[in-house]
Amino acid sequence: MERPPNLAAAIDAAAEALIGVLESAASRHHMSVSPTQLRVLSLITERPETNVNRLAELLDVVPSSASRLCDRLEATGLLRRVADPRDRREVRLMPTAAAETLLGELKQRRHRAVQAVLDRMPQRTQHELLLALVAFAQAAEAGSAAPTDAAARTA
Numbered sequence: 063m064e065r066p067p068n069l070a071a072a073i074d075a076a077a078e079a080l081i082g083v084l085e086s087a088a089s090r091h092h093m094s095v096s097p098t099q100l101r102v103l104s105l106i107t108e109r110p111e112t113n114v115n116r117l118a119e120l121l122d123v124v125p126s127s128a129s130r131l132c133d134r135l136e137a138t139g140l141l142r143r144v145a146d147p148r149d150r151r152e153v154r155l156m157p158t159a160a161a162e163t164l165l166g167e168l169k170q171r172r173h174r175a176v177q178a179v180l181d182r183m184p185q186r187t188q189h190e191l192l193l194a195l196v197a198f199a200q201a202a203e204a205g206s207a208a209p210t211d212a213a214a215r216t217a
Contacts, residue, residue, distance in 0.1 A: 080176070083172075083175050083176060083179055084172050084175065084176070085097075086175065087168075087171040087172045087174070087175035088100070088168055088171065088172070094138070094164075095135070095138070095140065095164070098121075098131065099131065099134065099135055099140075100165075100168065101121070102117065102121070102128075102131050102132070102135060102141075103135065103140060103141070103157055103161045103164070103165055104165065105117060105120050105121075106141070106155045106156065106157055107157050107161070107162065107165060110154070110156070111154060112154065112155050113146075113152060113153055113154055113155065114128050114129050114132060114153070114155065115128075117131075117132070117155060132155060135161075139158055139160050140157065140158055140160055140161040140164065141155060141156070141157060141158065141161065142155075142156045142157075142158055143155060143156075144156050
């Protein structure tokens with residue numbers, strides 16, 4: 063099967079539509095935190111060993127900006143700073159139970175919003191989409207695991 067010349071553009075448009083659906087699911091419920099704060103909570107939930115410096119790297123901001131974000135999240139009861147039990151000088155960022163509840167509710171709203179779009183698609187198309195997304199994810203993963211050209215030349 064030959065690839066249509068506009069496949070990348072179609073994927074880009076679908077990604078934009080998906081982002082719109084996901085953002086709409088969050089904004090309809092008047093989230094009490096900004097998208098950046100939600101991203102911070104997601105990052106520290108996924109990476110329990112995160113400190114402010116690591117968070118700054120992940121966000122590509124200076125540590126003082128990351129620290130101010132954490133200050134605001136801590137003030138709203140969504141984040142705690144705790145001493146690392148292995149090194150008391152190191153401070154880890156931990157989501158609170160309220161943050162985990164917030165993220166869980168957001169995830170459910172997003173899933174419902176995506177499901178509403180999927181429900182407007184024929185079953186066969188949904189199945190084809192599932193297969194295509196799995197194949198895309200595998201290809202992307204294989205591409206990220208492949209050595210870079212420079213690394214391959216020096217090996």
